[in-house]
Amino acid sequence: MADAVSVRVPAIEATALTRTFGGEVAVDGIDLRVDGGELFALLGPNGAGKTTTLRMLCGLLRPTSGSARILGHDVATDALGVKRLIAISPQETAVAEHLDAWENLALMAGVHGIDAATGRERSQSLLATLGLDQRADHAVKRYSGGMKRRLSIAMALVTDPEVVFLDEPTIGLDPQSRRGVWEYIAGLKRRVTIVLTTHYLEEADELADRLAIIDDGRVIALGTPDDLKSRHAGAQNLLVEATGWTEDALAALGGRFRGVSRSDRTVEVADSDATVQEVNDCLRPFSVGLTGVHRRPASLDDVFLELTGKELRP
Amino acid sequence: MKALALADRNRKEAVRNPMSLALTLALPAALLLVLASIGGDDSDTLNATFLTPGVALFGFVMVMFTSAMLLARDRETALFARLLTAPLRASDLGFAYALPSLLVAAAQAVVVFAIGAAMGMEFAGNAAYVVAVLFVVAVLDVALGVVAGALLSVNATAGAYTAVLLVTIFGGAWFDLDEVGGPVRTVSDLLPFSHALDALRTVIADGGGIGDIAGDLAWAVGYAVAAVIAAVVAMRHRMVE
Numbered sequence: 001m002a003d004a005v006s007v008r009v010p011a012i013e014a015t016a017l018t019r020t021f022g023g024e025v026a027v028d029g030i031d032l033r034v035d036g037g038e039l040f041a042l043l044g045p046n047g048a049g050k051t052t053t054l055r056m057l058c059g060l061l062r063p064t065s066g067s068a069r070i071l072g073h074d075v076a077t078d079a080l081g082v083k084r085l086i087a088i089s090p091q092e093t094a095v096a097e098h099l100d101a102w103e104n105l106a107l108m109a110g111v112h113g114i115d116a117a118t119g120r121e122r123s124q125s126l127l128a129t130l131g132l133d134q135r136a137d138h139a140v141k142r143y144s145g146g147m148k149r150r151l152s153i154a155m156a157l158v159t160d161p162e163v164v165f166l167d168e169p170t171i172g173l174d175p176q177s178r179r180g181v182w183e184y185i186a187g188l189k190r191r192v193t194i195v196l197t198t199h200y201l202e203e204a205d206e207l208a209d210r211l212a213i214i215d216d217g218r219v220i221a222l223g224t225p226d227d228l229k230s231r232h233a234g235a236q237n238l239l240v241e242a243t244g245w246t247e248d249a250l251a252a253l254g255g256r257f258r259g260v261s262r263s264d265r266t267v268e269v270a271d272s273d274a275t276v277q278e279v280n281d282c283l284r285p286f287s288v289g290l291t292g293v294h295r296r297p298a299s300l301d302d303v304f305l306e307l308t309g310k311e312l313r314p
Numbered sequence: 315m316k317a318l319a320l321a322d323r324n325r326k327e328a329v330r331n332p333m334s335l336a337l338t339l340a341l342p343a344a345l346l347l348v349l350a351s352i353g354g355d356d357s358d359t360l361n362a363t364f365l366t367p368g369v370a371l372f373g374f375v376m377v378m379f380t381s382a383m384l385l386a387r388d389r390e391t392a393l394f395a396r397l398l399t400a401p402l403r404a405s406d407l408g409f410a411y412a413l414p415s416l417l418v419a420a421a422q423a424v425v426v427f428a429i430g431a432a433m434g435m436e437f438a439g440n441a442a443y444v445v446a447v448l449f450v451v452a453v454l455d456v457a458l459g460v461v462a463g464a465l466l467s468v469n470a471t472a473g474a475y476t477a478v479l480l481v482t483i484f485g486g487a488w489f490d491l492d493e494v495g496g497p498v499r500t501v502s503d504l505l506p507f508s509h510a511l512d513a514l515r516t517v518i519a520d521g522g523g524i525g526d527i528a529g530d531l532a533w534a535v536g537y538a539v540a541a542v543i544a545a546v547v548a549m550r551h552r553m554v555e
Contacts, residue, residue, distance in 0.1 A: 094392035110319020
């Protein structure tokens with residue numbers, strides 16, 4: 001990884017970036033600025049325009065209009081200059097199945113003009129860090145999905161890029177593997193600029209310094225996860241935790257507040273006017289073992305719901 | 315050189331694919347053995363001297379097919395998208411897919427000519443001229459493979475292969491075009507393979523020199539140059555959508 005990335009020069013700058021397919025607008029005038037060393041997430045549902053945006057930033061797709069620059073190199077007029085600085089881990093697992101992990105990494109180092117000794121040294125470090133060193137000599141076609149995904153990320157990093165694009169890096173992974181990839185990506189922060197596309201809200205929340213929520217090809221919100229939650233999440237539901245729920249108690253809550261729903265020991269009250277005190281008062285006449293009443297922390301899902309009127313769930 | 319890293323990967327893919335090896339090496343060898351055995355020494359066309367150059371060129375079409383399939387299949391994978399984000403030019407990409415195929419074509423030609431010699435091929439001319447003609451046709455076929463692989467789907471690639479195969483066979487791979495004559499001869503003379511075969515047979519059977527084959531060779535070179543340019547253009551087209 002680059003030792004230090006300037007925080008003054010924008011790593012990525014897109015202005016009115018637009019792409020249409022036929023008459024259909026896939027990306028609609030996106031403006032973005034990502035600083036060096038930042039981990040920036042593009043969050044949105046499938047088909048929102050995240051991958052199309054990424055492909056334009058990588059020089060794989062010609063913008064219909066607008067422009068984008070990577071560390072000052074225009075993606076349309078200086079694609080080779082851009083490609084010297086970037087690496088991508090595509091959404092589908094992008095590995096050569098008949099080769100082993102060493103050979104896959106050597107391939108990527110080689111096509112970026114990195115000498116064999118340096119490539120081998122970096123490969124060794126990446127394979128160990130990503131837990132692939134024990135099976136590095138095996139053909140990749142025998143790897144699990146999680147191992148292929150980790151190798152795919154390693155293939156993006158072996159070239160020591162200034163900017164890395166990770167397109168849905170944890171899609172299809174089990175929670176444990178996902179957590180492992182998150183930890184690795186988090187460890188890269190500040191050393192390299194990372195643009196991550198995801199439709200996992202918790203992934204963006206956990207990893208991103210800043211994020212853009214994309215819907216229908218447009219950026220509908222931009223900021224840090226905390227900023228977005230405080231700006232857009234609005235009043236949060238009350239979570240009432242108790243043992244010994246009775247039908248009478250639930251009926252009383254339902255009669256007093258809107259949007260009452262029960263899940264095991266927890267009842268959620270989606271009435272923004274409801275207060276903790278009012279819930280306590282309402283349940284007092286019943287023999288319910290109240291253990292807690294609190295507001296649910298705001299999530300990016302609430303932000304998305306607030307902005308688009310729909311839920312973003314994988 | 316960056317392109318060599320990708321060429322090395324493509325070479326490994328080719329070597330580790332038994333079907334590809336069978337198609338490119340074993341099939342032409344088996345064909346030559348069978349056809350030359352059927353004709354024997356008495357036949358004008360089904361003999362090793364006449365057949366060996368034709369089967370060698372037929373084998374190159376197999377190489378064209380396998381190189382086109384590798385590229386067409388790669389294009390459907392995310393690995394190809396990843397490779398397109400590497401700092402490679404269209405010519406680098408084309409070269410990386412062509413080089414392993416050219417090496418396979420060279421190995422194949424050695425096998426076919428060795429079998430031809432074992433089956434009684436009479437070699438009257440200069441081997442360097444044969445190598446030159448074979449090289450030109452190999453470049454032509456491999457470049458056509460890159461064009462097909464860059465532009466066509468996997469299924470359509472098989473169609474392109476069939477077309478080149480037919481053109482090669484009707485270029486006189488294992489029959490005498492002069493005996494067929496008519497429109498087949500006329501059409502074949504517009505295409506490169508009959509010229510390449512005439513050049514090879516002139517050198518091998520008649521001991522012809524460069525002056526005897528210059529016209530035919532130039533015809534094949536023209537097609538090869540056009541195919542290489544088309545391959546680079548096709549790759550460039552494929553690099554940015």
